[in-house]
Amino acid sequence: MRLIHISEVNPGLKVAKPIYDSKLSLLVQKDTSLTSQLIEKLKSIDIRHVYVEDEISEGIILEPMIADVLKLQAITMMKQLYELQDSISSEKSKQVREDHIRSLRRIIDDIITEIYDQYDKKYYSTELLGAEMYHYDHAVEVMILSVLIGKKMGIDRERLIKLGMGAILADIGKSKVPPEILNKKGKLEPEEFEVMKKHVEYGYDMLKELVELSPLSRQIILLHHEKLDGSGYPNGFNGDQIPLLVRIVTICDIFSAIVSDRTYNNRISVDVAIEILRTAAPLKLDGDIINYMLQIVDIYPPGTLVELSTGILGIVVTNNASAPTRPILRIFTESGNEDVDLMKDLTLFIKKVIPKLPQ
Ligand SMILES: [Fe+2]
Structure with missing residues (x-):
């Protein structure tokens, strides 16, 4: 596969x-x-x-960590929450939102149970839907990644649920951003970006009175675009003013966006995404959390096409848990395909990921 x-x-x-x-x-x-x-x-x-x-x-396996059906339940719930926006009056909408939030927490609880059961597996995106479903799919991806990192960091189950709720709802305020800005192909103009930035406050305001949502989750919604150097929004908080759970969601949000197909951008490979997180924002993001990210995703997921230092091309068969940059590869040579373990052949290096094989 x-x-x-x-x-x-x-x-x-x-x-x-x-x-x-x-x-x-x-x-x-x-x-x-x-x-x-x-x-x-x-x-x-x-x-x-x-x-x-x-x-x-042939023979390359990518086992999903979270069952598709569970992921689709979460995506469905997010789609319904987005669509609630215009369809009902505000008093009724509060009650409906409370019900949705309760259902969402049940789904997140089920997803956390699956994560506890399959602790050693790596996460990879499942690509079940088209780019037009990006916003809902992205919300669920950010939630799963955040919970996985939180689990690796030793955060207890009760706080993992609050982390997951904040992560999945972080961008809910985008339902109030005009679609022509939200789905614009290409870079936003400065005044459009100012409107987009408001999604954190919109989201916070929409959900602030709901008893079903914890203050911790609400804090994540409001602060998930703050940066450690004070360059983020809405408050320009820095360093210790930004709680750990918020920092986790910030990094998962950026990572998931980079590795996904969006209306305005195509996906970028995981190795480059990690490089972007590390080098583009060393003062803005928490480096420890980026290290945890490397424990939950494969830098080269099985099935990735790569070019080696010798110019030979190959495909990742499976990863070596102790050395994420040195997987087992199937290389393509003139005499046929051959599986090579980069942990055993230390003279070979992966030079880059390639999108497809030359014709
Ligand atoms: Fe956001």
């Missing part, structure tokens, strides 16, 4: 994971052989990457 760009998908190729449409209905079952019609359909709903089974990725 490997993740490939939709432009590389040819009729006959078999999908390795189910794909859902924007109503969250099953569009393509796992193991379906794609036809040209289906490929066009996937493109039309802005599915940019799909997991497929092909010859070079």
Whole structure:
């Protein structure tokens, strides 16, 4: 199994994971052989990457840490919360929101149970939906990543739920940002960015009176764009003024955005995302939390195509737990494919991730 760009998908190729449409209905079952019609359909709903089974990725396994059905429940709940915005009056909406928040906490509790059960597995994004579902999918990804890091840091279960609730609801205020700004392709103008920045206060205000949401979760919603050097918003807090749980969500939010297909951007590989977190913002983000990030995701997820220091190309088969940059690779040579353990062949290095094999 490997993740490939939709432009590389040819009729006959078999999908390795189910794909859902924007109503969250099953569009393509796992193991379906794609036809040209289906490929066009996937493109039309802005599915940019799909997991497929092909010859070079034979035997490569990516086991999901969180069951798809649970993730889809969380995404559905987030979509409903976003859509509540205009549809009901404010008194009724408060009650409905309380109910939604309660349901959301139950789902997060179930997800945390799955995380406790599969502690040693690494997390990878599941790509179940198209880019138009980005905001809901992103909220759930940020929640899962935050809880995973919190668990690694030894945070107790009760606080993990509060962390997860704050993480999944961090951007809920974006439901009040005009869609032409929220989904703009390209860079925001300074005045548009000022509107976008308001999402933290919108979100906080929308949920501040709900008894079902803890003060800790509300604090995460309000402060998740603060930076350690004081350059963030809305308060320009710095250093110790920014609580640990907020810092976790800030990093997971940025990481998840970089490695996802968004309406205005294509995904970037995990190794580059980590590099961006480390080098672009050394004074802004908590470096310890970035180190924890490396414990929960693979720098080179199985199925990633890479170029080696010798120019040879290969695909990641599985990772070595003790050395995340030295996985077991299947390399492509003139005499055929061959599996090589980079922990045993110390003369070979991964030079870079490549998006596809040359034709
Ligand atoms: Fe945000």
